[in-house]
Amino acid sequence: MEQILKDDIKQVHDQIERESIFVQTITSEIGKVIVGQKYLIERLLVGLLANGHILIEGVPGLAKTYAVKALAGAIATRFQRIQFTPDLLPADIVGTQIYNQNTGDFTVRKGPVFANLVLADEINRAPPKVQSALLEAMQEHQVTIGEETFKLDDPFLVLATQNPIEQEGTYPLPEAQTDRFLLKLRLDYPSKVEEKEIIERMTKGKEPFAEPVVQAAAIIKARELCARIYVDDKLKDYILDIVFATRFPKEHGLDDLEPLIRYGASPRASIYLVTTARAMAFLKRRGFVIPEDIKELALDVLRHRIILSYEAEAEELTTDDIVKRILERIEVP
Amino acid sequence: MSVIIGLLATGLVLAQGVAQADSVRAEPDSVAPGYRIVEHGPVSVAAKLKPQRTTKPLTVGDRFRLELTVKRHRGQKVSEPFVEELGRFLVLDRNTVTRYQGDTIIDVHELEMAAFATGEIAVPGFLVTWPEQGEVLAVRSDSLVLNVASVMPEDMKEINDLKPQIPFPNLLPLWLTLAVLGAGGLVFLGYRWFRAWRRRRLEPEPLPESWEEALAALRALPVKEWLSRGKVKRYYYMVSEILKRYLTRRYGFPAIDQTTSEMVLAMKRARIAERDGFVGFFRRADLVKYAKLVPPMPEMETAVVQAQDLVNRTTPKRITHNAQRTKLDA
Numbered sequence: 203m204e205q206i207l208k209d210d211i212k213q214v215h216d217q218i219e220r221e222s223i224f225v226q227t228i229t230s231e232i233g234k235v236i237v238g239q240k241y242l243i244e245r246l247l248v249g250l251l252a253n254g255h256i257l258i259e260g261v262p263g264l265a266k267t268y269a270v271k272a273l274a275g276a277i278a279t280r281f282q283r284i285q286f287t288p289d290l291l292p293a294d295i296v297g298t299q300i301y302n303q304n305t306g307d308f309t310v311r312k313g314p315v316f317a318n319l320v321l322a323d324e325i326n327r328a329p330p331k332v333q334s335a336l337l338e339a340m341q342e343h344q345v346t347i348g349e350e351t352f353k354l355d356d357p358f359l360v361l362a363t364q365n366p367i368e369q370e371g372t373y374p375l376p377e378a379q380t381d382r383f384l385l386k387l388r389l390d391y392p393s394k395v396e397e398k399e400i401i402e403r404m405t406k407g408k409e410p411f412a413e414p415v416v417q418a419a420a421i422i423k424a425r426e427l428c429a430r431i432y433v434d435d436k437l438k439d440y441i442l443d444i445v446f447a448t449r450f451p452k453e454h455g456l457d458d459l460e461p462l463i464r465y466g467a468s469p470r471a472s473i474y475l476v477t478t479a480r481a482m483a484f485l486k487r488r489g490f491v492i493p494e495d496i497k498e499l500a501l502d503v504l505r506h507r508i509i510l511s512y513e514a515e516a517e518e519l520t521t522d523d524i525v526k527r528i529l530e531r532i533e534v535p
Numbered sequence: 536m537s538v539i540i541g542l543l544a545t546g547l548v549l550a551q552g553v554a555q556a557d558s559v560r561a562e563p564d565s566v567a568p569g570y571r572i573v574e575h576g577p578v579s580v581a582a583k584l585k586p587q588r589t590t591k592p593l594t595v596g597d598r599f600r601l602e603l604t605v606k607r608h609r610g611q612k613v614s615e616p617f618v619e620e621l622g623r624f625l626v627l628d629r630n631t632v633t634r635y636q637g638d639t640i641i642d643v644h645e646l647e648m649a650a651f652a653t654g655e656i657a658v659p660g661f662l663v664t665w666p667e668q669g670e671v672l673a674v675r676s677d678s679l680v681l682n683v684a685s686v687m688p689e690d691m692k693e694i695n696d697l698k699p700q701i702p703f704p705n706l707l708p709l710w711l712t713l714a715v716l717g718a719g720g721l722v723f724l725g726y727r728w729f730r731a732w733r734r735r736r737l738e739p740e741p742l743p744e745s746w747e748e749a750l751a752a753l754r755a756l757p758v759k760e761w762l763s764r765g766k767v768k769r770y771y772y773m774v775s776e777i778l779k780r781y782l783t784r785r786y787g788f789p790a791i792d793q794t795t796s797e798m799v800l801a802m803k804r805a806r807i808a809e810r811d812g813f814v815g816f817f818r819r820a821d822l823v824k825y826a827k828l829v830p831p832m833p834e835m836e837t838a839v840v841q842a843q844d845l846v847n848r849t850t851p852k853r854i855t856h857n858a859q860r861t862k863l864d865a
């Protein structure tokens with residue numbers, strides 16, 4: 203295959219084969235701490251490589267925080283955890299200016315957002331003002347305190363969690379803000395075998411932890427490589443077909459979905475589908491994207507970008523159902 | 536005229552007789568007021584039954600003829616023969632012929648009669664009256680016995696009365712219902728026929744078998760032309776499409792909308808024996824389609840043959856066997 207791939211693709215392909223070894227290292231290091239959750243770990247790496255933030259939704263106790271901590275531990279980066287509460291203030295996240303009595307000046311005290319990996323735990327418990335402060339940092343990769351603007355370190359990845367069952371006293375993220383998350387993951391319970399292994403590990407008295415095995419520079423280099431992964435035009439068309447089907451289902455032969463969707467996915471969805479598909483191809487050690495990469499990630503990229511109609515809600519349909527139907531019906535090139 | 540008078544008199548007598556039947560029967564020989572019956576006199580009357588024209592026994596209603604011969608002297612005036620009580624008989628007609636024999640006048644009265652009772656019944660004697668010395672004398676003919684047979688069958692004891700009225704049911708609602716149902720049935724049949732006709736008209740031509748369609752499509756590909764022009768990607772896209780359509784139609788899973796990995800699972804579930812061959816082809820085609828792979832020329836040229844081979848190997852055995860037989864026969 204090496205001899206007959208086009209030169210540009212071949213070069214990227216070879217480079218990925220050489221430099222993607224750290225993926226295996228990180229995965230096995232996280233695996234020392236987390237049992238199972240292959241889906242979560244893979245998506246965390248996709249987020250890391252695609253330079254996008256991740257919203258994780260799952261009932262308490264599914265090792266959301268633990269997995270993020272393990273990922274942060276495996277990468278030699280700064281990690282911060284912010285527990286979102288109703289009384290949290292924007293300054294508690296981005297930082298504030300403190301008056302120095304000795305000098306008579308204001309000095310900046312940076313907040314926890316100045317880290318490489320930020321875990322925003324239960325993001326929906328904080329008021330919208332606080333959420334906005336974080337989301338601005340997520341989007342701009344910079345924070346302004348007073349009159350001074352600070353660039354955030356690269357890599358900068360926000361992993362936010364939210365609990366889908368306790369809605370009382372929460373501030374659900376507005377659609378415009380959830381759209382800024384690259385992926386929205388829905389976690390499920392572990393299998394019986396996995397849970398048995400969890401019991402074994404967590405009841406030995408000493409909690410396992412991940413050692414740093416990868417430098418942040420390796421991640422940044424991998425991102426550059428990801429951007430060079432080849433995406434065929436037909437696959438770009440396929441992505442557009444999927445995204446446009448969320449906006450104009452009827453034009454794509456999905457008449458039955460027309461009354462169920464109020465707003466389709468934004469152009470950000472198309473961009474993120476390409477970047478995440480590239481990241482997935484990197485994880486699979488390929489220099490090119492195949493439809494599997496797109497289809498595998500479409501649900502996580504699209505589920506929080508589609509707004510359902512009342513009719514869909516009345517039928518108890520979720521965005522997952524809609525995306526699945528679209529993926530089933532759009533022809534793979 | 537005399538005949539009419541006689542008949543009227545007979546009718547009156549009959550009416551009287553019927554009204555006073557019982558009292559008359561109690562005293563048959565009692566003298567009716569106004570005349571006296573004598574044994575002999577200047578007038579005689581003789582009764583005789585005239586023979587039947589058929590040999591059948593006389594039954595109720597059959598006509599028979601009674602001949603009454605009245606002899607009297609010329610100049611002697613007599614009444615028409617009459618009867619005190621006719622009983623179970625009716626006089627239907629009568630005819631009188633008068634003959635002269637010297638001083639004697641002979642009146643022959645022929646009465647046409649019928650009985651309306653059965654058994655042995657007697658025709659009563661007829662009376663003829665004449666005036667003599669201030670009183671009216673009468674002479675009576677002999678009574679004749681007749682055997683009147685019954686017209687009823689032997690096993691029938693008496694004539695039955697009229698049967699009760701037969702109630703004829705009102706069948707109009709039934710007929711209306713049947714008519715409505717019939718019309719409904721006709722409309723329904725017409726509608727069914729119309730739908731079948733329209734379906735036949737709109738129904739597309741039946742598709743050929745999936746393997747026939749795939750093989751025909753593969754044969755129709757301008758392989759050499761595309762390869763000579765370097766349209767490798769298009770070539771592999773087309774062959775993949777044909778195989779995907781074939782798998783969709785042949786095994787019923789939506790291969791057209793699936794990725795290669797999904798097809799692998801679907802083929803595994805469908806237990807397709809040649810799945811390794813299909814998977815190998817699709818994986819290779821994926822490289823051409825998504826990674827700009829250009830396989831060596833011999834490989835490209837045989838790709839379509841490989842696809843045909845996969846279709847042939849997954850064609851149902853019965854069909855393959857028949858095809859082979861046809862080939863052999865040819």
